[in-house]
Amino acid sequence: MNLSVVTALDLPFPSPGGSVELFLDLYTGRSPLLPARAFMLAPEHRGLRAAAPTGLDLVQAPGKCLTGYAFRRYVTTLQRALVDAVDPGEVGVLHLQHLAFGATPALLRAFPKRPRIALVHGTDLLFAETHPEQLATLREAAWAADVIVVPTGAMADRLLLLAPDAHRRKVEKIPWGIPDRLIASPPPRRRHQSSSHLRILYAGRLTPEKGFDTLLSALPLTQSAELSVAAPRAEFHALRPRLHRHGVHVRYLGWLRRPQLWRTFADHDVLVMPSMTLEAMGLVALEAQACGLPVLYQPVPGLTEALGTTGLATDFADPHAVARAIDRLRANPGLVSALRAAGVTNAARYPLSATVAALAELGRRLA
Structure with missing residues (x-):
């Protein structure tokens, strides 16, 4: 049985943003850099649908929101969709993305006994600073993670201000990278x-x-x-x-x-x-x-x-x-x-291959 990464962004595909591009770079394509079951949301409006890249699964989990009972109901809906899509026995390690939003608690509850690597994005910290529900979600994820990956020291400092119960010893600095092919052969x-x-x-x-x-x-x-x-x-x-x-x-x-x-x-x-x-x-x-x-x-x-x-x-x-x-x-x-x-x-100091190698090594350490 091949154990793999399971990860999710609770954003509809296609959505703009640097974290989305990094997600697609890492986990999708015919020969993904990190073999994974990678999920995003299927757009609720049929007219907005686009062909997903190879290796990306789209799940039906309507009701995405940020606060209150509706947020908790949405997390439960997404949790059930992930459980239906993935055999728990095939889950090697969870990669938690967007720690302040719904996909992270959904993954934690869907696969509660698997190792967890949390990847911190800027949006997580910006929303956690201004939204109580997102702050609580971020703190839960930081506490539950086995390792917390940040791309810069500044992100680590800001995270630990928001989630002081997260031990600095869990924090690993792994810079995000850009595609090696771009570094080697730019237009x-x-x-x-x-x-x-x-x-x-x-x-x-x-x-x-x-x-x-x-x-x-x-x-x-x-x-x-x-x-x-x-x-x-x-x-x-x-x-x-x-x-x-x-x-x-x-x-x-x-x-x-x-x-x-x-x-x-x-x-x-x-x-x-x-x-x-x-x-x-x-x-x-x-x-x-x-x-x-x-x-x-x-x-x-x-x-x-x-x-x-x-x-x-x-x-x-x-x-x-x-x-x-x-x-x-x-x-x-x-x-x-x-x-x-x-x-x-x-x-040239930031090839994506270096990001991939560091994340893969973390996964091996936790497996």
Whole structure:
């Protein structure tokens, strides 16, 4: 009998976000890096359904929510769906994802006697700080886990503030990684005629903690920037009134799948990361660096540790500081070249194969 990892994200497939991309990188595909039974939710609306990648199972567990009796009922529904889908005798180790949400308690209750590795994502900590139910769920998961994996020291510190009963000795730092094939063979940068404008790219969710509005405040202060946005369509449409209010023109690229995004990096001069609270690690920034795209970022926990001086840090809370950084990059090709070289070297420190090897070794230790 082949024992395997069992893991789940209680998000409907397809959902945007770095943790989803990492999940799919690790556990799905014809030859998954970590052999697993990997689950996400089947969309409740038929019109939103998309073909799942090989190795990803979609479960029917309607009623996803965050609080109260409805949350507990939803966890029970998801627990039953997982029990129906997996023979308990085939479960080697649980990989708990999104510790503050429903899939983690559902897995713990569905397979109560299996070893547990908890993987902490930024969303877990951000929600636990502001939602009592998510804080209680996070603390339960941290207490129940045999090992708690964090990608950066900053994530460990924040976790232990929220869940002080979780012993630091259980915490293992394993940086998230980017695909080895991207590090080895990034898309070629395209040659462009010289321009008077810096081609800026924002790629990611447009939720409040990502700090996009602070970027909008800075752009009118410089005449040397063109902004492109790759983001979920609904989130971008909700942004339109604010774009109009700031008088900012944006080229919308859609929500790009990974190979599309990597090719898009080659068409721009800098990626901006204006996150104002916390990033688990900032995988999109590392992917941009691997493609030779410099990163202009807010030095928040997680990003500071992953990028350091290989990116250009600035204070996105100060629109004038952001405008000065943009003008500096536009006027200083030597700085851009130095950041490109430093970024490529930095990204090579984080191959996904190293993440996989460390997680697999943890599983062997617990089996």
